[in-house]
Amino acid sequence: MSDPDLKSQVTTSRECARQILELANSGLTRASFLKTSIRRIAEAFDCDAVRVVLRDRGRRFCVDYDRALHDKAVLDVASESALPETPPIWTTGSSQDLEEVCRKLVNSRFDPSLPWFTDSGDLCIEDSANFPDWNRWLDGNVTGPGLHLSKDCRSLLIIPLDGTRKRLGLIQLESKRAGFFEGRHAEKFDRIAQTFGFAVDLRNVQVALRERVKELTCLYSIARLVVRSDLSLDEVLQSAAEILPPGWLYPDIAAARIVLGNRVYATVGADRMVQSMSADLYVENKQCGLVEVGYTEEKPPIDEGPFLLEERELIDTIARELAFVIEQKSHADEKEQLQAQLRHADRLATIGQLAAGVAHELNEPLATIMGFAQLAAKQAGIPDNAARDMNKIVTAALHARGIIKELLVFAREARPIKVMFNLNDLIRDGLFFLEARFVKAGISLLCELDENLPDMRADRSQMLQVLTNLIVNSVQAMPNGGRLTIKTAQHENHVQLVIIDTGCGMDENTVKNIFHPFFSTKDVDAGTGLGLSVVHGIVASHQGRIEVESRPGRGTRFCLTLPLNTAESTSES
Numbered sequence: 389m390s391d392p393d394l395k396s397q398v399t400t401s402r403e404c405a406r407q408i409l410e411l412a413n414s415g416l417t418r419a420s421f422l423k424t425s426i427r428r429i430a431e432a433f434d435c436d437a438v439r440v441v442l443r444d445r446g447r448r449f450c451v452d453y454d455r456a457l458h459d460k461a462v463l464d465v466a467s468e469s470a471l472p473e474t475p476p477i478w479t480t481g482s483s484q485d486l487e488e489v490c491r492k493l494v495n496s497r498f499d500p501s502l503p504w505f506t507d508s509g510d511l512c513i514e515d516s517a518n519f520p521d522w523n524r525w526l527d528g529n530v531t532g533p534g535l536h537l538s539k540d541c542r543s544l545l546i547i548p549l550d551g552t553r554k555r556l557g558l559i560q561l562e563s564k565r566a567g568f569f570e571g572r573h574a575e576k577f578d579r580i581a582q583t584f585g586f587a588v589d590l591r592n593v594q595v596a597l598r599e600r601v602k603e604l605t606c607l608y609s610i611a612r613l614v615v616r617s618d619l620s621l622d623e624v625l626q627s628a629a630e631i632l633p634p635g636w637l638y639p640d641i642a643a644a645r646i647v648l649g650n651r652v653y654a655t656v657g658a659d660r661m662v663q664s665m666s667a668d669l670y671v672e673n674k675q676c677g678l679v680e681v682g683y684t685e686e687k688p689p690i691d692e693g694p695f696l697l698e699e700r701e702l703i704d705t706i707a708r709e710l711a712f713v714i715e716q717k718s719h720a721d722e723k724e725q726l727q728a729q730l731r732h733a734d735r736l737a738t739i740g741q742l743a744a745g746v747a748h749e750l751n752e753p754l755a756t757i758m759g760f761a762q763l764a765a766k767q768a769g770i771p772d773n774a775a776r777d778m779n780k781i782v783t784a785a786l787h788a789r790g791i792i793k794e795l796l797v798f799a800r801e802a803r804p805i806k807v808m809f810n811l812n813d814l815i816r817d818g819l820f821f822l823e824a825r826f827v828k829a830g831i832s833l834l835c836e837l838d839e840n841l842p843d844m845r846a847d848r849s850q851m852l853q854v855l856t857n858l859i860v861n862s863v864q865a866m867p868n869g870g871r872l873t874i875k876t877a878q879h880e881n882h883v884q885l886v887i888i889d890t891g892c893g894m895d896e897n898t899v900k901n902i903f904h905p906f907f908s909t910k911d912v913d914a915g916t917g918l919g920l921s922v923v924h925g926i927v928a929s930h931q932g933r934i935e936v937e938s939r940p941g942r943g944t945r946f947c948l949t950l951p952l953n954t955a956e957s958t959s960e961s
Contacts, residue, residue, distance in 0.1 A: 389720075402578045403584040404432035411588035413594070417637065418449070419688045421591055423461035426453045426583060429561075433577070437562040441478050442549070442588065445697055448476065450533035458539075464533035465689045465944065478558055479532040481868045486525045488560055490535060493548055507577050509675060511546040515566040521818050535560050543568035547581040551589035599698035601704070606635040610706065614713050627654040628710060632681050636699055648677040648714065660684045665695050667707035671715050674876045675863040679707045679834040716821045750788070758785040806845045806953070811876055811883055814848065818855045822863075830869030844883050850926045852921070858887050858922050858946055865891025882932075885948040894938040902936065 408425050416424065421622040422440065430438040430453050437454040446467060453461040478490035489511060504519065506512050506552045516522045522537075532538045535558060537544065543563040559581050563569065569577070572808045598675060609631045611623050625646050633642035643657035648669065664682025668675050688695035757779075764770070765778035813839065826833055862872055871888035873934060876929050877884045894902070903924040932950035 408587045414592040419463045422451045426451045426461045436564050439560040442557040480530050480536045483525045513544040542566040545569040549585040602635045603702045629653045629872045645680045657684045667703045669711045757943045808843045809848050810843050832871045834873045854923045861887035882949050888944040888945045893940045893942050
């Protein structure tokens, strides 16, 4: 080779090395970087084919650029065997002899005395016609990705690729011209191979650093959500979903979705994801949802589909963090609800004691008023007007005594008398007296009673009072008509009574106060405000619970859960 030719080759080698390093710093994906670099090498040195096999973190990356077969480089990514005794594969497997030589090159265990190995450890065959094993290397058909020989190849060079710390793989260069690769002039190809190996490592480090920064940014943003006590769990999960897409390789087309039970928190485009990766949410060792991130457009394969291994680690870490947040928020909500229930029970107990004392104090003077009023009404010669007034006094006293009776029930001073009865029968009996009121108010009635409902042990008269109070409240909430639904069902060792109306509903503040004694949204002369307090007292005395759901303009739903309590020895408290 003449000096001008040598200088030209050196210039070409340097320019190719510069371009490859620029590609490594350009932020290209692994696929684009490998395919573009291999094509640049082939074009710079006028090679007819260039093939590369790299190994990285359990993946094998095979790049094939053959001018005669296709204009673009082709990338194949495959997982390698996790078994330690299984050696890595470098060729397509069409020739075991070629595979054995490639393994020796990678492990630097070849015989340097053989003429087709260079001093730097490359395999260099200047002319295939002079190589005795060439036909054995061509045996078989090419069936998969990896190093292999083209049928019209006359000159071959295979160079080990080294990174900054370890051997990365092999690069194969082919030419249809005999003598194209000369062992004494292979140094320029060694240099470009060294540059390429360094560029692969450089790009990997940059990607790892960039992904680490994105991971830390994402986790930091989620950590900031966790410490905000002013956010509900719904707000935290929706904000977390919005944080996820920027942490992925293609943020412009990334979308995210967090599923918790039957609730979904999603970003724009989450319903259009065509490729996605996900991680399950486990709370208290139970799978309760998932975190999913994906792309709205298809992208080429990298590590895990179109996703990086770093992104798998990131989504798994995020899933663990969100599971911890869900658990902590749930415990905090449960604690707050329990404290609210305790405060509510304490208020009711205090008011109950006061109500019981007031009731006992009022009973005696009311009895005196009623007695003397009745005696006065029976006096001979009393004027008619006076007699009518005496009757009004008696009626008012009876009404006051009824209120006192309700106070005693609320205060649990009246001992329930428990008997066995069927809740469905009680409902039918109660509705018999109320159906005329439904018709008058323009209310349609829908009963969905469980015909297999077992009998329960409770105070029948008190349960009838509960049913009546709830139904009357629902009727009063529908002055312009509506629909009343009554349901019964068995839930484990309990029976459930559900009453739903389509009335005016209640706001959140009203719902919080409806069981407080004397609280009422009605006019002063339309009720005492004790109805639902009495209902609460009766249900509590039967070791049951009552729940209410309501929204203004959307109606109200009461759900009573009462124990079957069928044992004869049950305490009747």
